[in-house]
Amino acid sequence: MTTRILLTTTSYQDTPGPHHELLESQGFKIVRERGPLPEDAMLDLAGEFDAFLCGDDAITKAVIEKSLPRLKVISKYGIGLDKIDVAFATSQQLPVLNTPGVNHTTVAEHTFGLLLGLTKKIQQNAVEVNDGKWQAGWKKPVGNEIMGKTMGIIGLGRIGKEVATRAKAFGMPVIAFDPYFDDAFAEEHGVKKCGSMDEVLTQANVVSLHCFLDENTHGMINSEKIADMQNGVIVLNCARGELVETDCIVKALDSGKVGGYGADVLDTEPPAAGHPLIGATNCIVTSHIASRTYESVERQALRATHNMINFLNGDDDYIQANKF
Numbered sequence: 001m002t003t004r005i006l007l008t009t010t011s012y013q014d015t016p017g018p019h020h021e022l023l024e025s026q027g028f029k030i031v032r033e034r035g036p037l038p039e040d041a042m043l044d045l046a047g048e049f050d051a052f053l054c055g056d057d058a059i060t061k062a063v064i065e066k067s068l069p070r071l072k073v074i075s076k077y078g079i080g081l082d083k084i085d086v087a088f089a090t091s092q093q094l095p096v097l098n099t100p101g102v103n104h105t106t107v108a109e110h111t112f113g114l115l116l117g118l119t120k121k122i123q124q125n126a127v128e129v130n131d132g133k134w135q136a137g138w139k140k141p142v143g144n145e146i147m148g149k150t151m152g153i154i155g156l157g158r159i160g161k162e163v164a165t166r167a168k169a170f171g172m173p174v175i176a177f178d179p180y181f182d183d184a185f186a187e188e189h190g191v192k193k194c195g196s197m198d199e200v201l202t203q204a205n206v207v208s209l210h211c212f213l214d215e216n217t218h219g220m221i222n223s224e225k226i227a228d229m230q231n232g233v234i235v236l237n238c239a240r241g242e243l244v245e246t247d248c249i250v251k252a253l254d255s256g257k258v259g260g261y262g263a264d265v266l267d268t269e270p271p272a273a274g275h276p277l278i279g280a281t282n283c284i285v286t287s288h289i290a291s292r293t294y295e296s297v298e299r300q301a302l303r304a305t306h307n308m309i310n311f312l313n314g315d316d317d318y319i320q321a322n323k324f
């Protein structure tokens with residue numbers, strides 16, 4: 001029987017690179033869809049495939065149940081697994097593969113794009129200039145330097161570490177919290193260890209989120225936490241939209257308590273018309289593109305494709321996120 005693959009990730013499909021040739025060389029029947037697919041679309045497709053090569057599609061318990069027994073493996077193009085019911089997959093002995101270590105440079109660079117876009121008023125001013133509003137003298141926007149401002153990192157993993165080293169290069173003191181703190185890295189790079197997330201939030205001028213979304217981190221930035229943060233703090237989120245309570249951050253941007261929010265991710269993607277963060281005060285939103293560079297997509301796509309092919313061929317060179 002021909003092996004059938006469901007390929008849903010659009011950046012994989014739309015970006016040129018050797019992953020296409022690799023995938024097509026295997027003799028698979030490849031069904032291409034434009035993800036991320038919601039649960040109802042995944043349910044329509046489920047049951048006919050040996051493997052999913054997916055992005056942030058809703059792979060719920062119901063989708064997995066309908067996909068078994070034919071589905072042999074889920075190969076996630078990316079690292080975040082929050083849209084996959086990994087616990088249920090594990091209970092069914094269904095391997096979930098992912099691609100850690102391929103996009104940390106790209107996402108860290110994007111984080112600084114958002115930071116400088118906000119603090120130096122680059123986005124606001126570029127929009128004004130495009131609209132023919134080249135102001136004179138002190139009517140021009142005035143920004144802030146980032147040198148000397150404290151960078152607070154929540155989640156000192158692969159991306160958080162890349163943000164830390166770049167922040168040091170900009171002359172920012174760096175503090176961080178991570179429940180599995182890497183002391184050796186911190187010592188080598190002069191990162192101050194904080195014992196809790198709150199310790200970071202109360203001291204940092206810039207808070208950058210780089211942890212996973214799970215039941216502990218969902219809504220971790222809310223009105224109560226924001227109240228204890230520095231006045232005018234800049235919040236950066238290149239991790240997951242649901243880490244931040246949308247209504248709370250909008251309110252804090254309006255009041256000026258939060259001086260800027262740079263987000264590559266939203267709580268609903270794509271956002272419905274009128275999402276409160278689109279066009280919010282001092283807010284830059286990009287459409288989940290932090291890992292989308294030609295360099296990063298190629299690394300990520302090759303890793304996800306090798307993971308899937310190697311698993312299906314019984315070769316042990318693949319990265320499995322769930323253990324059983």
Ligand SMILES: NC(=O)c1ccc[n+]([C@@H]2O[C@H](COP(=O)([O-])OP(=O)(O)OC[C@H]3O[C@@H](n4cnc5c(N)ncnc54)[C@H](O)[C@@H]3O)[C@@H](O)[C@H]2O)c1
Binds near residue numbers: 211
């Ligand atoms: N915007 C994008 O395009 C994009 C691309 C890649 C990754 N991401 C997201 O970035 C996040 C981090 O990716 P990574 O590659 O650095 O992962 P990683 O596993 O290397 O690092 C995550 C870190 O978060 C820490 N952590 C877990 N719970 C925490 C908590 N409660 N508080 C603070 N830290 C906690 C972990 O110990 C780990 O060190 C993931 O959520 C991922 O989905 C987004």
